[in-house]
Amino acid sequence: MGNDKGGIKLIANNKKAYHDFFIEDKYEAGIELYGTEIKSLRQGKCSIKESYIGIENGEAFIYGMHIPPYEKGNIFNKDPMRTRKLLLHKEEIRKLFGKLTEKGYTITPLQVYLKGSRCKVEIGLAKGKKLFDKRDAIAARDQKREAERDYKISLR
Numbered sequence: 001m002g003n004d005k006g007g008i009k010l011i012a013n014n015k016k017a018y019h020d021f022f023i024e025d026k027y028e029a030g031i032e033l034y035g036t037e038i039k040s041l042r043q044g045k046c047s048i049k050e051s052y053i054g055i056e057n058g059e060a061f062i063y064g065m066h067i068p069p070y071e072k073g074n075i076f077n078k079d080p081m082r083t084r085k086l087l088l089h090k091e092e093i094r095k096l097f098g099k100l101t102e103k104g105y106t107i108t109p110l111q112v113y114l115k116g117s118r119c120k121v122e123i124g125l126a127k128g129k130k131l132f133d134k135r136d137a138i139a140a141r142d143q144k145r146e147a148e149r150d151y152k153i154s155l156r
Helices: 015-020 035-042 090-100 131-155
Strands: 008-013 021-031 052-056 059-063 084-087 105-115 118-128
Touching (some): 015 021, 015 105, 015 118, 015 131, 021 105, 035 105, 052 090, 059 090, 090 105
Antiparallel strands (some): 008 105, 021 084, 021 118, 052 059, 052 105, 059 084, 105 118
8 A cells, every 4th residue: 555646536626716916935735634534635625616725723724625525434424614723844934934924925725636635735825816907907918819720820
């Protein structure tokens, strides 16, 4: 048996985070889960749209992450919205906590995935975007799409 370093299977992606925030730094963290929760994740069931990360007493926690109950789990199922501990190195937690004290910074989950036999969450140190920043991003994306469309037409 052992730790199989196989491929990465994406379970949940938080596209809204890239729209609402500038992602300055990314970290990979483990999640403290119970047996029925990991079984539900392996079936590809998870939502991180409304979740956020906080640091309390030198430990990182993820709030609002929804893992639906495992169908065959009966009495062993846990609360789907419970707070879960994130597994990070103390130095990473200290660095993130230092940035959180600055104005405008937050920590947001970007994606949840299976890496080998382990469940990981990619978290991002994020700074909030203003409304005009979001408009600029949308305009740039539209221009890029338009340029690609023109390029395809000119190739024919």
